[in-house]
Amino acid sequence: MTASLNAPENRYLSGNYAPVADEITALDLPVIGELPRELNGRYLRNGPNPIGEVDPESHHWFIGDGMVHGICIRDGRAAWYRNRYVGSSALSAARGVPDIPGRNWNNGSGGPNTNVGGFAGTTWAMVEAGACPVELTHELETIGRNDFFGTLPGAFTAHPKIDPATGEMHAMTYAWAEWLDHIQYVRVGPDGSVNRTVDIPLPGMSMVHDMSITDRFVIVYDQPVLVDLDLAFAGRRFPFRWFDDYGNRVGLMPREGTAADIVWVDVPVGYVFHPLNAYDTPDGNVVLDVCFYDVMFRNDLNGPFGDSLPRLVRWEINPTTRTTSVTTIDERVNEFPRHRGSLTGKPYRYGYCAQVDESSMHWPTVKHDLVTGSREVFDHGPGRAAGEPVFVGRPGSTVEDDGWLVTFVHDGNNNSAEFVVIDAQDFARGYVAQVQLPQRVPFGFHGNWVTERN
Numbered sequence: 001m002t003a004s005l006n007a008p009e010n011r012y013l014s015g016n017y018a019p020v021a022d023e024i025t026a027l028d029l030p031v032i033g034e035l036p037r038e039l040n041g042r043y044l045r046n047g048p049n050p051i052g053e054v055d056p057e058s059h060h061w062f063i064g065d066g067m068v069h070g071i072c073i074r075d076g077r078a079a080w081y082r083n084r085y086v087g088s089s090a091l092s093a094a095r096g097v098p099d100i101p102g103r104n105w106n107n108g109s110g111g112p113n114t115n116v117g118g119f120a121g122t123t124w125a126m127v128e129a130g131a132c133p134v135e136l137t138h139e140l141e142t143i144g145r146n147d148f149f150g151t152l153p154g155a156f157t158a159h160p161k162i163d164p165a166t167g168e169m170h171a172m173t174y175a176w177a178e179w180l181d182h183i184q185y186v187r188v189g190p191d192g193s194v195n196r197t198v199d200i201p202l203p204g205m206s207m208v209h210d211m212s213i214t215d216r217f218v219i220v221y222d223q224p225v226l227v228d229l230d231l232a233f234a235g236r237r238f239p240f241r242w243f244d245d246y247g248n249r250v251g252l253m254p255r256e257g258t259a260a261d262i263v264w265v266d267v268p269v270g271y272v273f274h275p276l277n278a279y280d281t282p283d284g285n286v287v288l289d290v291c292f293y294d295v296m297f298r299n300d301l302n303g304p305f306g307d308s309l310p311r312l313v314r315w316e317i318n319p320t321t322r323t324t325s326v327t328t329i330d331e332r333v334n335e336f337p338r339h340r341g342s343l344t345g346k347p348y349r350y351g352y353c354a355q356v357d358e359s360s361m362h363w364p365t366v367k368h369d370l371v372t373g374s375r376e377v378f379d380h381g382p383g384r385a386a387g388e389p390v391f392v393g394r395p396g397s398t399v400e401d402d403g404w405l406v407t408f409v410h411d412g413n414n415n416s417a418e419f420v421v422i423d424a425q426d427f428a429r430g431y432v433a434q435v436q437l438p439q440r441v442p443f444g445f446h447g448n449w450v451t452e453r454n
């Protein structure tokens with residue numbers, strides 16, 4: 001198969017995908033509505049923001065230099081907004097300054113542009129494909145690369161999963177240029193030190209974007225988006241594309257197992273960036289709720305949205321018969337799925353997604369009730385697009401949806417951005433609070449609510 005190239009028009013460089021030029025600090029921002037007094041911490045979100053000129057013919061959305069946008073909420077006040085580039089060798093070179101500190105195990109130039117969150121008392125920016133995590137200060141300045149305090153052998157990921165029962169962080173990592181025949185499972189203890197790794201051979205160098213955990217398993221997604229060495233040798237071009245004949249499978253590795261113990265099960269051919277959640281059933285099956293694309297990076301080699309858009313599906317996997325039963329939860333577009341973090345890997349009821357609509361700037365937030373099958377829509381209004389909805393539980397709450405959704409909203413009507421807080425139990429109430437930000441926040445990837453504890 002010959003990869004076709006996009007026309008010079010590159011959707012991932014225009015509109016609200018376009019980068020912003022300035023790093024801004026704004027203090028005591030005005031609030032519309034009322035920020036809950038119990039909501040104390042930072043909402044941080046990472047995304048690509050190319051610092052220099054890029055070639056629109058070859059630029060891939062996933063490659064731009066990382067920039068974290070963050071807002072600090074304290075005692076009902078929007079204490080600050082900041083946006084800062086995430087340090088990397090490439091960024092240092094572009095700025096003509098010395099490289100950032102910290103071990104660079106594969107001498108990679110790029111840095112984390114995909115996720116940011118708190119763990120083990122530290123703020124981490126993260127990315128897949130080899131680059132070391134970068135540690136940030138509370139105010140989002142880069143400290144340097146941090147290989148989990150000297151314990152990470154190589155690559156990490158943008159999508160670790162924190163087990164709410166143990167506090168451990170689980171990751172499927174890959175480094176396509178260094179590890180062409182395997183990926184690596186990494187487990188990090190609550191102290192921030194890696195305490196277990198397992199090399200997992202794969203038949204192709206699959207783009208392993210995310211993973212899942214259940215009480216019994218850590219789960220590998222081995223999907224038909226693979227490194228194409230012709231693309232890899234074509235300079236800074238994104239090296240992954242669709243392969244028709246690779247198939248699609250997930251691997252269930254027992255929590256304390258090895259690669260030889262993995263039960264591989266075929267799933268429908270397509271691509272999943274993001275599982276919503278996963279759990280074991282009482283009869284020994286494994287449920288995976290995923291945002292499923294029919295095809296990925298076959299024709300659109302500059303980003304994820306040109307070939308198909310994702311629907312929300314449930315795969316119930318029987319590890320004994322190695323079969324998968326498929327149920328469509330929602331045919332409409334669902335991406336950037338989130339759930340209550342205290343239920344990661346466990347039975348759960350509610351999922352929250354962004355309804356990405358590439359034909360307009362009208363991206364509602366959707367709440368799925370996976371027990372009744374019903375859905376609720378929070379409509380942010382014409383021309384307004386909400387990103388990944390991050391669920392923040394009300395402190396001390398035990399009811400699953402007792403809490404808030406926080407995210408950035410792009411307002412295409414005046415090219416501005418807001419931080420918004422939504423009552424997860426009461427969409428009809430409208431916004432609990434809106435904070436107008438001093439600049440546009442480009443569409444990006446993932447973020448988290450970070451309390452003072454982590």
Ligand SMILES: [Fe+2]
Pocket residue numbers: 114158159209273274445446
């Ligand atoms: Fe992602």
